[in-house]
Amino acid sequence: MLRLFLALIELIRAIGRGCRRLPRQAATALGAPEAGGSPRPEQLWWCLALVLPMALFAAVLIPQLMLVMSPSIEAWIVRKAPGPIERGDYVMFTLRHPIAGPKPILVTKHALCLPGDRLTMIETPSLQAVHATDGRYFCNGALLGVSLPVAHNGMKLEHMHWSGIIPKGMIYVGSPHPRGFDSRYFGLLPTRRLTRIERVL
Structure with a gap:
């Protein structure tokens, strides 16, 4: 039970770190270049493809557990x-x-x-x-x-x-x-x- 709890905490931390970087990456993907880089809109789609299913999973399944x-x-x-x-x-x-x-x-x-x-x-x-x-x-x-x-x-x-x-x-x-x-x-x-x-x- 303790191992499961620690794994959940680590997952939440990882999601939190990713979310903190999301605004800057989204801005870059939509056309605001980083220093020394070019806009990469595909990054936004990859990020959304990862985050949205996780959010749907959390919203539907977790309340039932x-x-x-x-x-x-x-x-x-x-x-x-x-x-x-x-x-x-x-x-x-x-x-x-x-x-x-x-x-x-x-x-x-x-x-x-x-x-x-x-x-x-x-x-x-x-x-x-x-x-x-x-x-x-x-x-x-x-x-x-x-x-x-x-x-x-x-x-x-x-x-x-x-x-x-x-x-x-x-x-x-x-x-x-x-x-x-x-x-x-x-x-x-x-x-x-x-x-x-x-x-x-």
Whole structure:
């Protein structure tokens, strides 16, 4: 993620340097000769041929792209992908929880257990804390993840205590990361709160 950010900064700097030279080069191309040189109008056309597609790309594509800041998901850049949510799809939603801070944040997860699937939660003694339990979550018999009693910042975590057939309009979201904050803790989510997205990078 840091390498991508630095590459974007370098690209912006390069464009900025080119734009600072553009007025002088455009003037030369249109007939104002530089010292010791002759007018070269083809330079202006080359410059426009380079800049205009980049501007169009930035105006159309960049607003549709979203950065994924969570290490629990194997994607850096995503975009909206309208359509019905299927198993394994990336989904984005707004999370409001003390662990996320005072303001709501956008979160990206996978749709892992869908309406009609059987979700089973089994509690076991925690390996992370004394006098605590972990929740193991299975979808149709396949392990989805294990909850932890304490977050990385020391905050106590309560896991979801529910098993059964997932009702219509609800989805279990999660990630393969052992410390991912997902439905293990905040429960099933209504599909109306989820936006289907796809990975770009």
